[in-house]
Amino acid sequence: xxxxxxxxxxxxxxxxxxxxxxxxxxxxxxxxxxxxxxxxxxxxxxxxxxxxxxxxxxxxxxxxxxxxxxxxxxxxxxxxxxxxxxxxxxxxxxxxxxxxxxxxxxxxxxxxxxxxxxxxxxxxxxxxxxxxxxxxxxxxxxxxxxxxxxxxxxxxxxxxxxxxxxxxxxxxxxxxxxxxxxxxxxxxxxxxxxxxxxxxxxxxxxxxxxxxxxxxxxxxxxxxxxxxxxxxxxxxxxxxxxxxxxxxxxxxxxxxxxxxxxxxxxxxxxxxxxxxxxx
Numbered sequence: 001x002x003x004x005x006x007x008x009x010x011x012x013x014x015x016x017x018x019x020x021x022x023x024x025x026x027x028x029x030x031x032x033x034x035x036x037x038x039x040x041x042x043x044x045x046x047x048x049x050x051x052x053x054x055x056x057x058x059x060x061x062x063x064x065x066x067x068x069x070x071x072x073x074x075x076x077x078x079x080x081x082x083x084x085x086x087x088x089x090x091x092x093x094x095x096x097x098x099x100x101x102x103x104x105x106x107x108x109x110x111x112x113x114x115x116x117x118x119x120x121x122x123x124x125x126x127x128x129x130x131x132x133x134x135x136x137x138x139x140x141x142x143x144x145x146x147x148x149x150x151x152x153x154x155x156x157x158x159x160x161x162x163x164x165x166x167x168x169x170x171x172x173x174x175x176x177x178x179x180x181x182x183x184x185x186x187x188x189x190x191x192x193x194x195x196x197x198x199x200x201x202x203x204x205x206x207x208x209x210x211x212x213x214x215x216x217x218x219x220x221x222x223x224x225x226x227x228x229x230x231x232x233x234x235x236x237x238x239x240x241x242x243x244x245x246x247x248x249x250x251x252x253x254x255x256x257x258x259x260x261x262x263x264x265x266x267x268x269x270x271x272x273x274x275x276x277x278x279x
Contacts, residue, residue, distance in 0.1 A: 085216045086224055087168050092214065095165060096227075096271075096278040099212060102156035103229055104275040106149045114145070127233035142233035150211075153229045153273075157212060167217045168224075175208045175263060184208065184262040186220035206249040210259055210270065223263045226270035227278065228255065239272035239279060 087095075112119045116126070127142040154171060161169040174187045187207070195203045211229050216222035230239035241256040250258050259270040271278045 085219075086222075087165075087214055091165065091168070092225060095161075095169065095214060096273070098160050099153075099157060099227060099229075099273045100275070100277045102153045102160065103149075103231070103273050105156060106152035106229075107231060107275040109152060110145060110148045121235045122233055124234045145233060146231045149231045150229050154211060168214055170213045170215065170220050172209055172211060173213050173220055174204070175210075176204075177206070177262070184221075208258060208262060210255075210263070212273070213263065225268070226259045226263055227273050228259075228270065230272040230274050232274060235275070239274050241272070 108119075111117045111121060122141060122145060127140065127145075129141040130138045131141055131144055132139050157171050161171065170186075174189070174192050175184045176187055177184050192204065195201070210226045212225075212227040213220060213223050214225040214227075216224065228241070232239050241254045243254040244250040244252070244258075246252075253261075256270055260266055260268070264270065273279075
């Protein structure tokens with residue numbers, strides 16, 4: 001596979017992305033996720049292989065954490081604020097910056113490894129190109145690139161928050177509406193995995209699975225912020241939220257509306273995370 005180096009950028013704006021990019025390159029293993037749909041990503045993605053490989057997430061003695069600025073920034077925040085049930089604004093800014101670095105690194109890696117793009121952003125014409133069909137569904141270049149970037153960004157987020165903010169951050173958490181109370185509740189990943197292994201996917205019909213949820217310490221049911229990774233194609237497009245198809249229990253709402261109402265109680269809106277930042 002041929003590659004072409006990208007134009008250098010100033011060190012101050014480039015360093016975090018390179019560190020995350022190295023993390024992604026070292027940890028991404030295996031082929032594409034299975035065909036069991038969105039939930040398969042929680043158990044069949046490259047993350048599963050990486051988490052079984054200690055080299056992906058351990059740090060040699062005497063060396064800094066994989067993302068040094070995150071380690072230093074977190075220590076500074078913790079030294080000046082008391083750990084509360086809810087994250088402080090300073091914490092949230094640190095987390096949003098880390099998520100942006102993951103999105104930027106994933107975007108750069110996929111574009112760099114693509115034989116046609118060779119490190120360049122895809123053009124509008126390239127984004128619209130249909131690359132294959134899956135039944136009656138046309139898969140465009142934008143969809144194909146977005147899927148690869150999305151998987152890498154999620155893997156990156158899992159590594160970044162494996163220790164830092166682990167009590168307040170969930171990656172791809174599953175929420176279901178309790179039919180008795182009408183409240184949306186977090187479902188333990190072990191329960192989700194058990195249902196998937198038993199083929200009981202109907203139990204997950206209508207569940208919500210945002211990419212990232214910030215919540216009160218140790219309590220995923222008290223959501224504070226919700227984020228989804230978005231990779232607009234071309235890059236100057238505005239990020240968009242997926243609409244639920246006719247026949248889906250959440251139709252005609254879209255992801256943004258459901259996350260805002262069900263998880264955030266209508267008090268705030270979820271944010272897309274793109275390579276350009278939290279928007």
